Amino acid sequence: MSHPDVAIIGGGIIGLTSAYFLARAGASVAVCDRGDLGREASWAGAGIIPPGNPDRAATPIDKLRGIGSVRFAEVSSELRDLTGIDNGYRRCGGIEFLTAEDAGVPDVWRAEGIAFERLTLADAKTLEPLGDVEGEPHLLPGCAQVRNPWHLRALIAACERVGVRLHPHTGAEGWHFEGGRVSAVCLANGDRVTANRYLLAAGAWSESLLRPLGHTPHVHPVRGQVALLKGESCSRVLMLGKRYIVPRGDGLTLIGSTEEPEAGFEKRTTDQGIEGLLAFARRTVPPLANAALETAWAGLRPGSRDGLPFIGAVPGWNNVFVAAGHFRAGVQLSIGTAQAITELLTGKPTCVDLQAFALDRKPQANAKSAFRS
Numbered sequence: 001m002s003h004p005d006v007a008i009i010g011g012g013i014i015g016l017t018s019a020y021f022l023a024r025a026g027a028s029v030a031v032c033d034r035g036d037l038g039r040e041a042s043w044a045g046a047g048i049i050p051p052g053n054p055d056r057a058a059t060p061i062d063k064l065r066g067i068g069s070v071r072f073a074e075v076s077s078e079l080r081d082l083t084g085i086d087n088g089y090r091r092c093g094g095i096e097f098l099t100a101e102d103a104g105v106p107d108v109w110r111a112e113g114i115a116f117e118r119l120t121l122a123d124a125k126t127l128e129p130l131g132d133v134e135g136e137p138h139l140l141p142g143c144a145q146v147r148n149p150w151h152l153r154a155l156i157a158a159c160e161r162v163g164v165r166l167h168p169h170t171g172a173e174g175w176h177f178e179g180g181r182v183s184a185v186c187l188a189n190g191d192r193v194t195a196n197r198y199l200l201a202a203g204a205w206s207e208s209l210l211r212p213l214g215h216t217p218h219v220h221p222v223r224g225q226v227a228l229l230k231g232e233s234c235s236r237v238l239m240l241g242k243r244y245i246v247p248r249g250d251g252l253t254l255i256g257s258t259e260e261p262e263a264g265f266e267k268r269t270t271d272q273g274i275e276g277l278l279a280f281a282r283r284t285v286p287p288l289a290n291a292a293l294e295t296a297w298a299g300l301r302p303g304s305r306d307g308l309p310f311i312g313a314v315p316g317w318n319n320v321f322v323a324a325g326h327f328r329a330g331v332q333l334s335i336g337t338a339q340a341i342t343e344l345l346t347g348k349p350t351c352v353d354l355q356a357f358a359l360d361r362k363p364q365a366n367a368k369s370a371f372r373s
Ligand SMILES: Cc1cc2nc3c(=O)[nH]c(=O)nc-3n(C[C@H](O)[C@H](O)[C@H](O)COP(=O)(O)OP(=O)(O)OC[C@H]3O[C@@H](n4cnc5c(N)ncnc54)[C@H](O)[C@@H]3O)c2cc1C
Pocket: 009, 010, 011, 012, 013, 014, 015, 032, 033, 034, 035, 036, 037, 038, 039, 040, 041, 042, 043, 044, 045, 046, 047, 048, 049, 170, 171, 172, 173, 201, 202, 203, 204, 205, 206, 223, 224, 225, 226, 256, 257, 298, 299, 300, 301, 302, 323, 324, 325, 326, 327, 328, 329, 330, 331, 332, 333, 373
């Protein structure tokens, strides 16, 4: 890996989107990943992209989400033009079922200018074959989805096209310091990679590389299990609390997800987890009871104490940056994150105030986004 301007550690959606944006902005970029590129949380995710409006968002996290919502279509067609790969992005619409816990959410949507319509349950049942559901249905025509594995394939190919050097199976183990600066990344194979700047984007594994830099923000894994059914009975994304049903449009339906911080780095499905998801699917959309289980998988979301990501400079080090901890929302936040990182590294004002995502912030009480995904 010959001395790039920016060396990125971690080739998930955050590292790869940042690499692509940085290379488009003229930087020489290398990405190393300890496994195959894009095969961890980013591959496992459901790909829900809720609506948003960055110009009217009330909080930095909603602004970041809004950037993703507004730009995902344009970035998807750019990737398709460059690589010929369709990432499956489509605005399929969604129905979110709000409960007492979500009081105030419609006001946030209204203030942000997000199109939505409060439905009666009877109206919702004319749109989708719903069974037993809790909460008040709200139609969100701007809700979109992307096929994560396809999007990652497109991103990897696009990175190659714009000259990003990609190094799968190249794990980072630590840093080499010289004169109060990071002067290299130490690889598991004993090699060192030098660069002008370093961006840590190692998802749920980021903490072990932040510790030697003097930071312990508690980025941690939060397992999520997913079941994929052969069969499709609804046409919109259905969101009920932390669970959702995502019709893929090609005869498959994704059912997600569990939220299991206690599982640590154990990335596997459990009978209980998958049974729970299947029961949820049958209850919510009864015709899915006839759909066979195609496959199931688990992924490790990069959690943080307050659920917000860490994006920006690593305090104490003038050449190290971080983009990690995107928890349940790394796909929808990937474009805003990559845009902000590129602006930061090219000396431009950032699209969002990065103080909210500072590595040394106090965990924010009630740091909620208008969507969970
Ligand atoms: C079941 C599930 C459903 C989800 N649904 C959605 C959704 O609908 N919408 C949404 O927006 N988000 C969703 N998410 C969240 C989203 O997938 C994550 O927030 C996002 O993928 C995080 O991206 P990342 O690049 O930070 O992490 P990852 O994709 O995990 O990538 C980190 C990469 O770093 C590499 N790495 C780790 N350690 C090292 C090292 N030492 N050296 C080199 N490389 C290293 C890993 O191999 C990995 O490839 C979901 C997640 C899960 C698990």
